[in-house]
Amino acid sequence: MIGNTARYSSIAALTGLVIGLTGCSSAPVGSDPSLTVAQRDQAQREARRPAAEPNEPNEPNGPYETVIVEFDLQVPFAKFSRWFAEKGAPEFSVFLNGKYSYFPLPSLRSPSAAEPGPLRSNALIGAWRNVGDRRRVVFADGSSALEEITADQLPQRFQYEVWNLTNDTGRYITHAFSDFRFSGGDRVTHIRWEYSFHRRGVPDGLFISAFVHHDFRQFMEATLTAMQVRARAEPGTE
Numbered sequence: 001m002i003g004n005t006a007r008y009s010s011i012a013a014l015t016g017l018v019i020g021l022t023g024c025s026s027a028p029v030g031s032d033p034s035l036t037v038a039q040r041d042q043a044q045r046e047a048r049r050p051a052a053e054p055n056e057p058n059e060p061n062g063p064y065e066t067v068i069v070e071f072d073l074q075v076p077f078a079k080f081s082r083w084f085a086e087k088g089a090p091e092f093s094v095f096l097n098g099k100y101s102y103f104p105l106p107s108l109r110s111p112s113a114a115e116p117g118p119l120r121s122n123a124l125i126g127a128w129r130n131v132g133d134r135r136r137v138v139f140a141d142g143s144s145a146l147e148e149i150t151a152d153q154l155p156q157r158f159q160y161e162v163w164n165l166t167n168d169t170g171r172y173i174t175h176a177f178s179d180f181r182f183s184g185g186d187r188v189t190h191i192r193w194e195y196s197f198h199r200r201g202v203p204d205g206l207f208i209s210a211f212v213h214h215d216f217r218q219f220m221e222a223t224l225t226a227m228q229v230r231a232r233a234e235p236g237t238e
Contacts, residue, residue, distance in 0.1 A: 028164045029146075044136060045124045049148050050163050050175040054196040065212045066196040071224040073191060075231045077184030081155035083231045084182070089158055090128050121147075143167035150177070157181050172208050173197045193220055 029047040030040040054064040073080060119140045125148075126133030134148040143166040151159035163175035181192040197212055 028166045028170070030164075031166055041122075041124060041136075044146060044164070045134065047146065047164060049134075049146075049161060050198070052198075053150070054177060054198075063198050064196045065199060065208050066194060067212050067217050067220065068192065068194045069217060069220045069224065071191045071193070071221070071228075073184075073189040073224070073228045073231065074187070075189050075228065076186055077155070077182070077189045079234075080184070080189040080231050081182065083234050084158075085154050087234070088227065088231070089154075137162075139167055141167070143170075145170075151179070155182055172200055174200055191224060193224065195220065 030044045032040075035043065052063075054062075054066060075083075117140055118137050120138050121128075122136045122138065124134045124136055124146075128135055128149065129152075131149050131152050134146060136144050136146055138144045144164075145162050145166070146164040147160050147162050149158075149160045151157055157180065159177060159179040161175060161177050164170075165173070175198050177194075177196045179194040179196070181194075183190045195212075195216065197208060199208055
């Protein structure tokens with residue numbers, strides 16, 4: 001607890017500096033309040049996605065901070081695969097809004113607060129089924145992020161990228177990759193979930209390591225538990 005308190009105190013102490021530095025960078029695409037809804041949507045459809053994919057987890061001095069969680073769901077692989085393709089992937093934000101997750105979306109700025117969870121998603125390109133499909137995720141406080149499917153090799157793999165974050169997390173990272181690998185058999189589905197965060201520069205990017213490997217790891221574990229509950233509740237998954 002002392003370590004966590006010190007870590008968050010350091011982050012809080014530098015918040016003003018962080019905001020000042022990030023204020024010098026370009027604003028998120030579509031954040032100009034003078035844009036109409038149609039203009040914002042078009043700008044975000046055309047926005048260039050950060051294309052660099054992490055190579056090695058937590059490479060020394062590399063730009064990415066990566067956490068990996070492995071989990072065995074007590075659901076047959078074939079049945080889980082059908083559920084994930086039909087509902088799990090398209091409705092993934094359901095598991096991130098606190099309603100089904102047992103651990104709220106953690107905050108980088110405060111040990112006692114949680115980030116407002118996703119409220120809805122708005123399709124920008126496609127219907128969140130294929131590589132290149134893009135959507136805007138809107139959080140409960142009005143902030144948002146863009147997501148795009150970058151790999152769809154279901155039932156074995158599913159990956160998407162998150163960027164253009166306008167919430168507090170966007171002050172510390174530029175983008176992130178969420179990568180799922182699936183395997184299993186007649187009784188169990190094994191999930192390997194890797195989340196790689198691309199740090200911003202100094203000083204803000206220096207403080208995400210402990211957050212990623214402790215707070216966000218707990219959140220990922222709770223999310224997978226919630227996924228198991230939902231998948232098992234579907235007809236035919238027992």
